[in-house]
Amino acid sequence: MAVSIPGHNRRAGAGPVDDGPAPPKTLPG
Incomplete structure (x- = not known):
């Protein structure tokens, strides 16, 4: 899981x- 909150941090x-x-x-x- 690379991102928990969509719209916040989307780093790999x-x-x-x-x-x-x-x-x-x-x-x-």
Whole structure:
């Protein structure tokens, strides 16, 4: 599972849980 919340982080190297309401790694897209 590369993305848990559609619309937040869509990186191929992300963990099971990408980011919360404030993505510290990548910009929400």
